[in-house]
Amino acid sequence: MTLPTHDEFKKSTLLIVDDDFINKEILAHGFRADYNILLASSGEEALAVAERELPDTILLDIVMPDMDGYEVCRRLKSSRRTQKIPIIFSTSKCTDEDEVLGLTMGASDYVTKPFNMALVKARVRNQVLLKQKTDLLEQLASIDGLTEVPNxxxxxxxxxxxxxxxxxxxxxxxxxxxxxxxxxxxxxxxxxxxxxxxxxxxxxxxxxxxxxxxxxxxxxxxxxxxxxxxxxxxxxxxxxxxxxxxxxxxxxxxxxxxxxxxxxxxxxxxxxxxxxxxxxxxxxxxxxxxxxxxxxxxxxxxxxxx
Ligand SMILES: [Mg+2]
The missing domain is CATH 3.30.70.270 (Reverse transcriptase/Diguanylate cyclase domain)
Incomplete structure:
Protein backbone atom coordinates (compact mmCIF):
# COMPACT_ATOMS: atom_id res chain seq x y z
CA MET A 1 0.00 0.00 0.00
CA THR A 2 1.32 3.46 -0.88
CA LEU A 3 0.49 6.22 1.52
CA PRO A 4 0.05 9.69 0.06
CA THR A 5 3.03 11.94 0.58
CA HIS A 6 2.68 15.05 2.68
CA ASP A 7 2.22 17.25 -0.40
CA GLU A 8 -0.63 15.14 -1.66
CA PHE A 9 -2.85 16.04 1.29
CA LYS A 10 -4.85 19.17 0.70
CA LYS A 11 -3.54 21.80 3.04
CA SER A 12 -6.04 23.85 4.99
CA THR A 13 -6.04 27.59 4.51
CA LEU A 14 -5.41 29.96 7.38
CA LEU A 15 -6.06 33.70 7.17
CA ILE A 16 -3.85 35.74 9.50
CA VAL A 17 -5.10 39.26 10.24
CA ASP A 18 -2.88 41.69 12.13
CA ASP A 19 -2.00 45.35 11.59
CA ASP A 20 1.42 44.74 13.13
CA PHE A 21 3.99 43.50 10.64
CA ILE A 22 6.11 41.60 13.19
CA ASN A 23 3.13 39.71 14.65
CA LYS A 24 1.99 38.76 11.19
CA GLU A 25 5.46 37.50 10.29
CA ILE A 26 5.81 35.43 13.46
CA LEU A 27 2.49 33.72 12.84
CA ALA A 28 3.05 33.22 9.13
CA HIS A 29 6.46 31.74 9.81
CA GLY A 30 5.03 29.37 12.41
CA PHE A 31 2.24 28.06 10.18
CA ARG A 32 3.76 28.13 6.71
CA ALA A 33 4.87 24.49 6.68
CA ASP A 34 1.42 23.09 7.43
CA TYR A 35 -1.09 25.56 6.01
CA ASN A 36 -1.76 27.73 3.01
CA ILE A 37 -1.31 31.18 4.47
CA LEU A 38 -3.29 34.29 3.56
CA LEU A 39 -2.40 37.64 5.12
CA ALA A 40 -4.37 40.81 5.78
CA SER A 41 -3.29 44.00 7.57
CA SER A 42 -6.66 45.66 8.15
CA GLY A 43 -10.27 44.82 8.81
CA GLU A 44 -11.39 45.83 5.32
CA GLU A 45 -8.72 43.69 3.74
CA ALA A 46 -9.58 40.75 6.00
CA LEU A 47 -13.25 40.90 4.93
CA ALA A 48 -12.34 41.05 1.24
CA VAL A 49 -9.89 38.12 1.47
CA ALA A 50 -12.27 36.02 3.58
CA GLU A 51 -15.15 36.58 1.16
CA ARG A 52 -13.00 35.70 -1.84
CA GLU A 53 -10.92 32.80 -0.53
CA LEU A 54 -13.16 31.26 2.17
CA PRO A 55 -10.29 30.22 4.47
CA ASP A 56 -10.73 27.29 6.87
CA THR A 57 -9.87 29.35 9.94
CA ILE A 58 -9.11 33.02 10.69
CA LEU A 59 -6.64 34.29 13.29
CA LEU A 60 -7.98 37.77 13.95
CA ASP A 61 -6.27 40.63 15.75
CA ILE A 62 -8.66 42.63 17.93
CA VAL A 63 -6.89 45.98 18.16
CA MET A 64 -6.56 47.50 14.71
CA PRO A 65 -7.08 51.06 13.44
CA ASP A 66 -10.17 51.85 11.29
CA MET A 67 -12.03 48.60 11.92
CA ASP A 68 -11.33 46.48 14.98
CA GLY A 69 -11.48 42.70 15.22
CA TYR A 70 -14.89 42.71 16.90
CA GLU A 71 -16.43 44.54 13.95
CA VAL A 72 -14.68 42.23 11.47
CA CYS A 73 -16.05 39.26 13.41
CA ARG A 74 -19.56 40.72 13.44
CA ARG A 75 -19.51 41.22 9.68
CA LEU A 76 -18.07 37.77 8.94
CA LYS A 77 -20.73 36.17 11.12
CA SER A 78 -23.55 38.09 9.47
CA SER A 79 -22.57 37.06 5.96
CA ARG A 80 -24.01 33.77 4.80
CA ARG A 81 -20.85 33.02 2.86
CA THR A 82 -18.39 33.47 5.72
CA GLN A 83 -20.44 32.84 8.86
CA LYS A 84 -19.19 29.29 9.36
CA ILE A 85 -15.48 30.06 9.25
CA PRO A 86 -14.03 29.63 12.76
CA ILE A 87 -12.46 32.79 14.18
CA ILE A 88 -9.69 32.80 16.77
CA PHE A 89 -9.10 36.21 18.33
CA SER A 90 -5.54 37.24 19.06
CA THR A 91 -5.06 39.95 21.62
CA SER A 92 -2.71 41.27 24.25
CA LYS A 93 -5.48 42.71 26.38
CA CYS A 94 -7.48 39.79 27.53
CA THR A 95 -9.63 40.34 30.55
CA ASP A 96 -12.44 37.91 31.25
CA GLU A 97 -14.87 40.53 29.92
CA ASP A 98 -12.97 40.73 26.60
CA GLU A 99 -13.04 36.99 26.28
CA VAL A 100 -16.76 36.77 27.03
CA LEU A 101 -17.50 39.53 24.53
CA GLY A 102 -15.53 37.75 21.79
CA LEU A 103 -17.07 34.38 22.44
CA THR A 104 -20.62 35.75 22.50
CA MET A 105 -19.91 37.38 19.14
CA GLY A 106 -19.28 33.94 17.72
CA ALA A 107 -15.50 33.64 17.98
CA SER A 108 -14.36 30.07 18.59
CA ASP A 109 -11.27 30.65 20.69
CA TYR A 110 -8.65 33.10 21.94
CA VAL A 111 -4.86 33.36 21.85
CA THR A 112 -2.85 35.99 23.70
CA LYS A 113 0.21 38.03 22.77
CA PRO A 114 3.13 37.55 23.03
CA PHE A 115 2.42 34.30 21.23
CA ASN A 116 3.21 30.92 22.65
CA MET A 117 3.45 29.23 19.26
CA ALA A 118 2.83 25.68 20.54
CA LEU A 119 -0.43 26.87 22.09
CA VAL A 120 -1.48 28.92 19.06
CA LYS A 121 -0.79 25.93 16.80
CA ALA A 122 -2.81 23.58 18.98
CA ARG A 123 -5.77 25.97 19.04
CA VAL A 124 -5.71 26.54 15.28
CA ARG A 125 -5.45 22.82 14.64
CA ASN A 126 -8.49 22.14 16.84
CA GLN A 127 -10.60 24.64 14.91
CA VAL A 128 -9.45 23.36 11.53
CA LEU A 129 -10.27 19.75 12.45
CA LEU A 130 -13.66 20.78 13.77
CA LYS A 131 -14.39 22.73 10.61
CA GLN A 132 -13.47 19.73 8.43
CA LYS A 133 -15.88 17.54 10.38
CA THR A 134 -18.71 20.05 10.15
CA ASP A 135 -18.13 20.50 6.42
CA LEU A 136 -18.25 16.76 5.89
CA LEU A 137 -21.43 16.33 7.92
CA GLU A 138 -23.07 19.17 6.09
CA GLN A 139 -22.10 17.69 2.76
CA LEU A 140 -23.49 14.30 3.76
CA ALA A 141 -26.71 15.87 5.02
CA SER A 142 -27.33 17.59 1.70
CA ILE A 143 -26.66 14.66 -0.62
CA ASP A 144 -29.21 12.02 -1.57
CA GLY A 145 -27.82 8.71 -0.29
CA LEU A 146 -28.89 6.62 -3.28
CA THR A 147 -28.21 8.75 -6.34
CA GLU A 148 -25.49 10.94 -4.81
CA VAL A 149 -26.96 14.12 -6.28
CA PRO A 150 -28.08 16.92 -3.90
CA ASN A 151 -31.32 16.29 -2.02
MG1 LIG B 1 -3.15 45.17 16.46
Missing part, protein backbone atom coordinates in the same frame (compact mmCIF):
# COMPACT_ATOMS: atom_id res chain seq x y z
CA UNK A 152 -34.54 18.31 -1.67
CA UNK A 153 -33.26 20.19 1.38
CA UNK A 154 -30.22 21.36 -0.54
CA UNK A 155 -32.44 22.30 -3.49
CA UNK A 156 -34.55 24.57 -1.26
CA UNK A 157 -31.41 26.37 -0.14
CA UNK A 158 -29.91 26.75 -3.62
CA UNK A 159 -33.19 27.78 -5.22
CA UNK A 160 -33.63 30.53 -2.63
CA UNK A 161 -30.07 31.76 -3.17
CA UNK A 162 -30.33 31.74 -6.97
CA UNK A 163 -33.71 33.42 -6.82
CA UNK A 164 -32.32 36.30 -4.75
CA UNK A 165 -29.39 36.64 -7.13
CA UNK A 166 -31.75 36.74 -10.10
CA UNK A 167 -33.88 39.46 -8.43
CA UNK A 168 -30.73 41.53 -7.83
CA UNK A 169 -29.28 41.03 -11.30
CA UNK A 170 -32.62 41.10 -13.15
CA UNK A 171 -31.98 37.98 -15.15
CA UNK A 172 -34.25 35.01 -15.81
CA UNK A 173 -34.17 31.83 -13.78
CA UNK A 174 -35.54 28.55 -15.11
CA UNK A 175 -36.76 25.48 -13.30
CA UNK A 176 -37.21 22.07 -14.85
CA UNK A 177 -39.02 19.23 -13.09
CA UNK A 178 -38.22 15.74 -14.33
CA UNK A 179 -40.22 12.58 -13.73
CA UNK A 180 -39.37 9.04 -14.86
CA UNK A 181 -42.25 7.64 -16.93
CA UNK A 182 -44.06 4.55 -15.62
CA UNK A 183 -41.56 4.14 -12.82
CA UNK A 184 -44.04 2.31 -10.60
CA UNK A 185 -44.46 -0.32 -13.31
CA UNK A 186 -40.67 -0.52 -13.61
CA UNK A 187 -40.31 -1.21 -9.87
CA UNK A 188 -43.22 -3.65 -9.80
CA UNK A 189 -41.83 -5.72 -12.64
CA UNK A 190 -38.06 -5.50 -12.32
CA UNK A 191 -37.82 -5.14 -8.52
CA UNK A 192 -36.57 -2.41 -6.26
CA UNK A 193 -32.88 -3.09 -6.77
CA UNK A 194 -33.26 -2.57 -10.49
CA UNK A 195 -35.39 0.50 -9.67
CA UNK A 196 -32.57 1.93 -7.56
CA UNK A 197 -30.04 1.26 -10.33
CA UNK A 198 -32.33 3.00 -12.80
CA UNK A 199 -32.69 6.07 -10.54
CA UNK A 200 -28.92 6.26 -10.09
CA UNK A 201 -28.19 5.98 -13.78
CA UNK A 202 -30.80 8.59 -14.69
CA UNK A 203 -29.45 10.94 -11.97
CA UNK A 204 -25.89 10.63 -13.31
CA UNK A 205 -27.05 11.28 -16.84
CA UNK A 206 -29.03 14.36 -15.82
CA UNK A 207 -26.11 15.66 -13.78
CA UNK A 208 -24.06 15.78 -16.97
CA UNK A 209 -26.55 17.82 -18.97
CA UNK A 210 -25.61 21.37 -18.15
CA UNK A 211 -22.46 22.25 -16.26
CA UNK A 212 -22.32 26.03 -16.28
CA UNK A 213 -21.48 27.58 -12.92
CA UNK A 214 -24.71 27.82 -10.95
CA UNK A 215 -26.52 25.04 -12.82
CA UNK A 216 -27.93 22.68 -10.27
CA UNK A 217 -29.64 19.30 -10.17
CA UNK A 218 -31.31 17.68 -7.16
CA UNK A 219 -33.42 14.65 -6.42
CA UNK A 220 -36.80 16.18 -5.69
CA UNK A 221 -38.34 13.04 -4.26
CA UNK A 222 -39.22 9.49 -5.42
CA UNK A 223 -38.55 9.37 -9.14
CA UNK A 224 -38.57 13.15 -9.54
CA UNK A 225 -35.60 15.41 -10.13
CA UNK A 226 -35.32 19.18 -10.46
CA UNK A 227 -32.94 21.43 -12.37
CA UNK A 228 -32.22 25.06 -11.43
CA UNK A 229 -30.81 27.02 -14.34
CA UNK A 230 -29.91 30.58 -13.36
CA UNK A 231 -29.48 33.27 -16.00
CA UNK A 232 -31.18 31.00 -18.49
CA UNK A 233 -34.22 32.05 -20.55
CA UNK A 234 -37.09 29.80 -21.51
CA UNK A 235 -35.72 29.07 -24.98
CA UNK A 236 -32.40 27.82 -23.68
CA UNK A 237 -34.08 25.94 -20.84
CA UNK A 238 -36.27 24.14 -23.36
CA UNK A 239 -33.18 23.14 -25.31
CA UNK A 240 -31.47 21.78 -22.18
CA UNK A 241 -34.60 19.88 -21.19
CA UNK A 242 -34.77 18.32 -24.63
CA UNK A 243 -31.10 17.28 -24.32
CA UNK A 244 -31.92 15.63 -21.00
CA UNK A 245 -34.89 13.78 -22.50
CA UNK A 246 -32.79 12.44 -25.38
CA UNK A 247 -29.86 11.50 -23.13
CA UNK A 248 -32.07 9.40 -20.84
CA UNK A 249 -33.84 7.62 -23.69
CA UNK A 250 -30.45 6.85 -25.24
CA UNK A 251 -29.38 5.03 -22.06
CA UNK A 252 -31.51 2.21 -23.43
CA UNK A 253 -32.65 0.89 -20.04
CA UNK A 254 -35.21 -1.79 -21.05
CA UNK A 255 -38.75 -1.12 -19.85
CA UNK A 256 -41.23 -3.40 -21.58
CA UNK A 257 -43.99 -2.28 -19.20
CA UNK A 258 -43.87 1.32 -20.38
CA UNK A 259 -46.75 2.40 -22.61
CA UNK A 260 -44.64 4.96 -24.44
CA UNK A 261 -41.35 3.24 -25.30
CA UNK A 262 -39.40 -0.02 -24.95
CA UNK A 263 -36.93 1.87 -22.80
CA UNK A 264 -36.98 4.12 -19.73
CA UNK A 265 -38.02 7.68 -20.63
CA UNK A 266 -38.66 10.92 -18.76
CA UNK A 267 -41.21 13.73 -18.89
CA UNK A 268 -40.10 17.29 -18.23
CA UNK A 269 -41.88 20.49 -17.20
CA UNK A 270 -40.05 23.77 -17.74
CA UNK A 271 -40.92 27.23 -16.42
CA UNK A 272 -38.93 30.42 -16.60
CA UNK A 273 -39.30 33.91 -15.20
CA UNK A 274 -37.42 37.13 -14.55
CA UNK A 275 -38.21 37.39 -10.85
CA UNK A 276 -39.35 40.73 -9.43
CA UNK A 277 -39.75 40.00 -5.76
CA UNK A 278 -38.51 37.45 -3.30
CA UNK A 279 -42.05 36.22 -2.67
CA UNK A 280 -43.08 34.74 -6.00
CA UNK A 281 -40.55 31.90 -5.87
CA UNK A 282 -43.29 29.39 -5.11
CA UNK A 283 -45.16 30.39 -8.28
CA UNK A 284 -42.31 29.29 -10.51
CA UNK A 285 -42.21 25.90 -8.83
CA UNK A 286 -45.97 25.52 -9.28
CA UNK A 287 -45.71 26.61 -12.86
CA UNK A 288 -42.99 24.00 -13.59
CA UNK A 289 -45.18 21.42 -11.88
CA UNK A 290 -48.13 22.34 -14.14
CA UNK A 291 -45.91 21.92 -17.17
CA UNK A 292 -44.78 18.52 -15.96
CA UNK A 293 -48.44 17.57 -15.59
CA UNK A 294 -49.09 18.71 -19.17
CA UNK A 295 -46.10 16.70 -20.41
CA UNK A 296 -47.57 13.63 -18.71
CA UNK A 297 -51.05 14.35 -20.14
CA UNK A 298 -49.76 14.77 -23.66
CA UNK A 299 -48.26 11.30 -23.77
CA UNK A 300 -45.01 11.42 -21.72
CA UNK A 301 -41.41 11.20 -23.00
CA UNK A 302 -41.73 14.88 -23.85
CA UNK A 303 -40.91 18.42 -22.72
CA UNK A 304 -43.63 20.89 -21.86
CA UNK A 305 -42.64 24.50 -21.53
CA UNK A 306 -44.09 27.81 -20.43
Missing amino acids: RRYFDEVFEQEWRRAVRNEYPVSLCLVDIDFFKQFNDNYGHTAGDDCLTLVARTLANISRRAGDFLARYGGEEFVFVWPNCDVKHAQKLAEQARVAVSRLGIPHVHSDVSDFVTISLGVASIIPESEDDRKDLLESADEQLYLAKQSGRNTVSCK
